[in-house]
Amino acid sequence: MSRWTRRGFAKAAVLASLALSSAAMTPTGVLAADKVTVGALRFTSHAASFVAFERGYFTEEGLEVEFKFFQAAQPMAVAIASGDVDFGVTAISGGLINLAEKGAIKVVGGALQEEPGVDGQMILVSKGAYDAGVTTPAALKGHSFGITQAGSSFHYMAHKIADKEGFDRAEITLRPLQKVGAVIGALKTGQIDAWAIVPHIAKGLAKAPEVEVIGKIADYIPGYQVTTVFTSTRNASERPELVKRFLAAFSRGADDFNAALVDKTLSAEEQEAMVRLIHKYVYADRPFEKAEGSIRNGAMRINKGARLNLASVQDQLDWFKSEKLVPASVSMETLVDTSFVETD
Missing domain, CATH: 3.40.190.10 (Periplasmic binding protein-like II)
Known part of the structure; x- marks a missing residue:
């Protein structure tokens, strides 16, 4: 092989390597999108995840998201602990707390919260x-x-x-x-x-x-932190950047949802677009005209920046203990990782 040919071959190899590397890059600069599964219920209150997915916010954070739908909160907690689901958004349950006590799950943010002036449960x-x-x-x-x-x-x-x-x-x-x-x-x-x-x-x-x-x-429960964002303890401790990226995208979805259907600061057309987006996941078996009112009626506040009401979480934990549904030894530090979001 001639010197020129060897030089050309080496240059081509470098260019090919760069091309492959570039092809693997996402807009966030990571080598490839992290595949994550998100647990959800088909409720309007879970819309932040749906909005983040449909509007590409997860993609922009280098996340390839798949949803897994559940009928209740506790099975979702089990799925997080087993690794079948990476992130969940639902109410705190006895099963979730018991799994946290075993070192399997951490609450990392807040979602739906009761707020004066906004129709709630x-x-x-x-x-x-x-x-x-x-x-x-x-x-x-x-x-x-x-x-x-x-x-x-x-x-x-x-x-x-x-x-x-x-x-x-x-x-x-x-x-x-x-x-x-x-x-x-x-x-x-x-x-x-x-x-x-x-x-x-x-x-x-x-x-x-x-x-x-x-x-x-x-x-009866002022400021009730109705739902929380949670993940595996392994994700929280070993993959904190993944958790931060998920929460960043989730929070952008929540901002859009709140603006359209809670604060109603967007135009009528933008509000309808939001309802149509959610309709893909909530009451999808109904015609839009029959689903629209129910979706709008479900617009409770989703906390900005996934802020977490610790006082409400503590009250829930105290109740679980009083009913002997969880060990008396479970602490807030066992249940919640406060390093990801602001707390009240």
Whole structure:
């Protein structure tokens, strides 16, 4: 091989290497997109993740996202611990806390939060219960309340109502039904007397003759940090940059969502575009015209910058301990990694 040929060959090899390297680069400068699976429920309250995905915010952070959908919070926590899911956005559950105690999970941010002036979770009763006199939350004493599982957010809300109204927690009968859909069916048919749920579901149910609204959860749990962002302890400790990039994209999605449907500072056209985006994931089995109102009704505040209300998380942890659903030894440091977002 001649000197010129060897030189040309070496140059071509370098150029090829650079081309391959460039092809592997993402807009963020990392070699390749990190593939992550995000756990979610098909609720309007999970829209920050959907917006971040649809508008390319995850991609801009070098993340290739796939969603995995769940029917309740606790199975999502198990999926995080097992590695089947990388990030979850849902309510704190007993299962999540127990997995945190075992060193498997960390809460790294906040999502949905009750806020004065913004419609939040509503307390519902069946028409039969309402006609029998259950017209205020104080009247829930001696009646049944639907939950997905023991240790779920529904369980927590039922007991917080009992505490404020001054009757024993045992005087509200809990009915574990595993899935949100099953609870809805039981309420509409009068198999349970009461439930509490986010507004996009609550308002839709209240339009039907089988269900009545009797109160708001915000009156019983002010500032309630309804949902949180969580990941595996391994991600939090060994891949903090991955967590930061996820939260950055998630927060941009939350900003867009809040501007369109909570603060309503965007134009009518931009608001409708947001609803249509969410409709791909929420009430997707309904025509847009029938889904639009329910999606708009579910627009609760998603915390800016994934800010976390630690006082609310502490209250939830204290309740879990009081019910002996989690070990008394679990601390906030065990459950929460506060290094990623601002906290209250």
